Amino acid sequence: MAQIVQFDRTGKADVLTHREVDTPTPGRGEVLVRVEVIGLNRAEIMYREGAYFYQPVLPSTLGYEAAGTIEAVGEGVENLDVGDQVASVPAFLQTEYGTYGDHVLLPAAAVVQRPAGVTATTAAAVWMAYITAYGPLVESNNVRPGDPVLITAASSSVGLAAIQIARHIGAAPIATTRGPGKKQRLLDAGAADVIVTDDEDLPARIREITEGEGVRLAFDPVAGPGVETLAQGIAPDGYLVVYGALDSRTTPLPNARSFPALNTRTYALFEITSDPERLRRAVAFINAGLATRAFDPVVDRVFDFSEIADAQRYMEANGQVGKILVTVDHDTR
Incomplete structure (x- = not known):
């Protein structure tokens, strides 16, 4: 039985x-x-x-x-x-x-x-965490070495995987957390910087960290009206990738009436796992990171x-x- x-x-x-x-x-x-x-x-x-x-x-x-x-x-x-x-x-x-x-x-x-x-x-x-992060950070080819990337809700298993993958490919992960209690743990986990959103102005801190440039990509599981705030910290022709819906409110299309333009999209790991060739690449990439302890x-x-x-x-x-x-x-x- x-x-x-x-x-x-x-x-x-x-x-x-x-x-x-x-x-x-x-x-x-x-x-x-x-x-x-x-x-x-x-x-x-x-x-x-x-x-x-x-x-x-x-x-x-x-x-x-x-x-x-x-x-x-x-x-x-x-x-x-x-x-x-x-x-x-x-x-x-x-x-x-x-x-x-x-x-x-x-x-x-x-x-x-x-x-x-x-x-x-x-x-x-x-597998859920690392494949979810792998798609936008690696498979998409939208993130380059040296690029700052914003990872919201970064204390989740996906957020921590995204920090490790960003580090592995040479990007600079900027993590967000609502309160200060998790800040040091995120720094210890590899975040280059941590923004405490209950206490700090998110777009202003992003501009400060990136010397006015903004992040190349924002990776967000929350959605809802907050994406408009995220959009203010993304560099021209950068990317906003929404992979969850923790906020059940309607998610607006940010930056639609402003310039420069912003690339926005939703994402689900099934884009990778339902395609045998893309899944093969993801498994190979993640297993290689596990073998070298880059991913833990x-x-x-x-x-x-x-x-x-x-x-x-x-x-x-x-x-x-x-x-x-x-x-x-x-x-x-």
Whole structure:
């Protein structure tokens, strides 16, 4: 038997229910993974609440990231075998697959082998965050060595990954945080500068840091009316990339009536993970960074599988710096 987490209605974390089900058998193109560590993401909270960009099909499982060992392989699966240590990348819908369980089915196309020396804990903390940051900072070719880039909500796992990737490619990451409590931790994480937005004028500080030039790219998960403030700190012909919607208010098109022009776009990591060639490049880039320790995921706190609702509540409180993980102890299952 397997244990999974499902919900029958949208709502707060208390809708999450642990259930025992028959251990699934992989179909064509699928693998069965014995899960060791689960990585949590804000997308799963939004999905549970019914606020994600697609709606759950109830009852629904959830989860995009996990690391573990392959226990069974379905027909047509190549380059993966029983016993392989692997991790999942977000390349599927939670209406079809999920990682919140001790044994889960996953599409083989969404599973990557863990390089030697990469633990399950590290592997479960990598793929959502680093692929999300990789797209605008690397794949786009819009950021050059020496360019200042603005990373908002920088204490998130994506924000910290973006800081490391920006450093790796020679850019200068400028992080934002609302209050002063996380400032030093962001500097320690590699930010060249940190702007405390509750206390400082964001465009003025950007101009001061960049000697009046502005940032080459702003990478923002918040959206909403605040993008107009971000736009004031972006250099001529620079880029505003919005990859989330933490602010549910309407997001205006900034700078539409002013000059110089600004390039604006929305972005989702599925642009990378749904394209096999782009995903191959992303995996190669990130694995290379892991191998040299240029990339080292920051883990804030680890919960037990029985505490998965508490883990989501902790994420909702917005106090973390880095990734929240859940471990699965098979000896107690």
